[in-house]
Amino acid sequence: MTSVKTFTWAEVEQSAFKKKTIDDVNAGGPALMVIHNKVYNIGAGTGFFKFHPGGAVAISQLGKDASGAFEVFHTENAESMMSDFYVGDLAPSEVPKPNAFKDDVDALRIKLTEMGAFKSNKLYYLFKVFSTFSIGAFSAATIVAYGRTSTLAVVFAGLVMAFFWQQSGWLAHDFLHHQVFKNHSYNNAVGYLVGNVWQGFSVGWWKDKHCTHHSVPNIHGEDPDINTMPFLAWSEHALELFHDIKDADVARFFVAHQPILFFPILGIARLAWCASSIRFNIGEKAKHLDPNQALIEKLTIALHWMWLLPLTFVFCTPLHALLFLFCSECGCGVLLAFVFVVNHNGMPVYTAAEAKKFDFYELQVRTGRDVISNIFSDWFTGGLNYQIEHHMFPTLPRHNFWMAQPLVQDLCKKHDVPFHKTTLLGGTGEILKRLDGLSKAAGQIRIEN
Numbered sequence: 001m002t003s004v005k006t007f008t009w010a011e012v013e014q015s016a017f018k019k020k021t022i023d024d025v026n027a028g029g030p031a032l033m034v035i036h037n038k039v040y041n042i043g044a045g046t047g048f049f050k051f052h053p054g055g056a057v058a059i060s061q062l063g064k065d066a067s068g069a070f071e072v073f074h075t076e077n078a079e080s081m082m083s084d085f086y087v088g089d090l091a092p093s094e095v096p097k098p099n100a101f102k103d104d105v106d107a108l109r110i111k112l113t114e115m116g117a118f119k120s121n122k123l124y125y126l127f128k129v130f131s132t133f134s135i136g137a138f139s140a141a142t143i144v145a146y147g148r149t150s151t152l153a154v155v156f157a158g159l160v161m162a163f164f165w166q167q168s169g170w171l172a173h174d175f176l177h178h179q180v181f182k183n184h185s186y187n188n189a190v191g192y193l194v195g196n197v198w199q200g201f202s203v204g205w206w207k208d209k210h211c212t213h214h215s216v217p218n219i220h221g222e223d224p225d226i227n228t229m230p231f232l233a234w235s236e237h238a239l240e241l242f243h244d245i246k247d248a249d250v251a252r253f254f255v256a257h258q259p260i261l262f263f264p265i266l267g268i269a270r271l272a273w274c275a276s277s278i279r280f281n282i283g284e285k286a287k288h289l290d291p292n293q294a295l296i297e298k299l300t301i302a303l304h305w306m307w308l309l310p311l312t313f314v315f316c317t318p319l320h321a322l323l324f325l326f327c328s329e330c331g332c333g334v335l336l337a338f339v340f341v342v343n344h345n346g347m348p349v350y351t352a353a354e355a356k357k358f359d360f361y362e363l364q365v366r367t368g369r370d371v372i373s374n375i376f377s378d379w380f381t382g383g384l385n386y387q388i389e390h391h392m393f394p395t396l397p398r399h400n401f402w403m404a405q406p407l408v409q410d411l412c413k414k415h416d417v418p419f420h421k422t423t424l425l426g427g428t429g430e431i432l433k434r435l436d437g438l439s440k441a442a443g444q445i446r447i448e449n
């Protein structure tokens, strides 16, 4: 009988040292993570990234207990493949104590499944696809009719287009978290249409960034969504390296004025994400994409610009074309980024060492902000006002979040875990207060040095 190899946490953590990209991992040595007290190696020679649909997101879990992150993103199909990467167990003395909060989350997942909460309503999503498309079509029709004659209509059409892209973003988000179909290819297909062709982002880029955010929310240096320096600082941790960062002068200016510059900065978010989408598909990361996916990405992103630019420049005067692009691109930046900010920013930010104190699911609760549900907030945020429930169960369809919320709240109350829920306005106030506090703290650093 062959004995099972055992590992200590120190060995697991050591294996992750300086492994931040697929190339780092493939350069050599084991790359370990723990899932349900078993140790898996996704390092050089295992071929993990050649097959893994979640791509580089798994790197966020190297050296860690990846149980929660694994549970939220995978089906039984993935479980059946785990044996290919299994290399041993945690040594008995290293096995963490059972976590009562996580046990209750597991029981809640079973309860929600029995309640039918994970079943999507296909008619609801059909309605969302058509109603969202209608917003874009209305904007386009306005441009065709008035692009050469009415400045007011052009501004109006630009703002309507901004809402079209924002709502497309929420819709692509649902499909790409596999909330709608059991068959992941169907979800991805709609994701490419709505996310790439309609909205102009890249599915591959988005999954990489967004699923990493889900895996390490508000962890300083790991969550890409709070990596906004030199423009905005979201925590004291971001200020610690104030003097060392490359763009220190830019950072000093922006952070000093961040409560005022906050909304204008959001205005460039969409353009930055469009640019990142293109970079992702032609840069270093593209070489790790499946060749078919790489082709679909390029074609569908090209299709976006092939409908948007002719619509703008053929049916508008040059000045109106620029005005339309400004209103739609910057308007959408604010509409999208504002919702992301309300979801997490101004909530606690932890270092990786601090985050270790919390189970994966507890971290999701502590770093998320729910916004009170009403017809407007549900529509405007695409259901992401139930941010905490979404982070705990990303495959839960948006129209069923309401079923989970009271149960999650009870669970948090039972375990004394702070569950934060406020209005859209209240959340905005918290964010501006946090930005202001950090701006003042940054000023102190300047004076002391």
Ligand code: HEM
Binding pocket: 033, 040, 052, 053, 054, 055, 057, 058, 059, 060, 061, 066, 069, 070, 073, 074, 075, 076, 077, 078, 079, 081, 082, 085, 176, 177, 207, 211, 215
């Ligand atoms: C031995 C470990 C792992 C195996 C065998 C594995 C396997 C798979 C498989 C087969 C899928 C396709 C969906 C499914 O069939 O469930 C998948 C998707 C995914 N995996 Fe993993 N995975 C592992 C670890 C991880 C880790 C640690 C993460 C980090 C969070 C991760 C992130 C993802 C994500 C985000 C997706 C969804 C991709 C999409 O939506 O297209 N995986 N994985």
